[in-house]
């Protein structure tokens with residue numbers, strides 16, 4: 001039977017907690033598995049060495065504080081697992097758009113190479129497509145060199161701005177965006193030239 005070998009090793013790592021906790025009977029826990037702790041100890045002296053190390057680590061954690069949760073402040077070895085769950089990642093992601101938010105937008109139809117291409121999008125100054133924005137005042141520059149497309153955006157706050165279909169328009173206007181969804185289209189080609197931007201409060 002070589003099956004017990006693999007689980008033994010992987011289970012040696014989390015063992016300090018299980019071993020130190022009498023409330024969690026190891027035999028029961030691992031009844032479905034190929035081994036239990038009693039056979040482990042008699043079979044493999046190497047495991048005992050590991051467990052002794054683990055036990056001392058667990059004791060170090062216990063002596064400093066209660067064993068259940070405040071591990072992270074006491075035992076650096078155990079904290080690896082607990083730190084990952086307590087990392088505050090949500091704050092950054094919510095503040096990031098505001099910090100990165102552009103103040104200048106571009107309303108683009110066609111492409112640089114082909115003004116008549118069936119493309120429409122709202123971008124920042126670098127040309128990156130924008131799908132969300134914080135509410136606020138923006139300058140909006142039309143990049144419409146097409147004679148058969150236009151850019152037409154509507155949304156909350158009575159926003160309704162557009163370029164003419166024929167001729168080019170590369171003007172810049174000031175625009176105030178409030179919370180809600182703004183839709184933009186090319187009027188002659190609504191079905192295949194459209195997009196939207198979500199504005200958050």
Ligand SMILES: [Cu+2]
Pocket residue numbers: 118148149150186187188189193
């Ligand atoms: Cu069009």
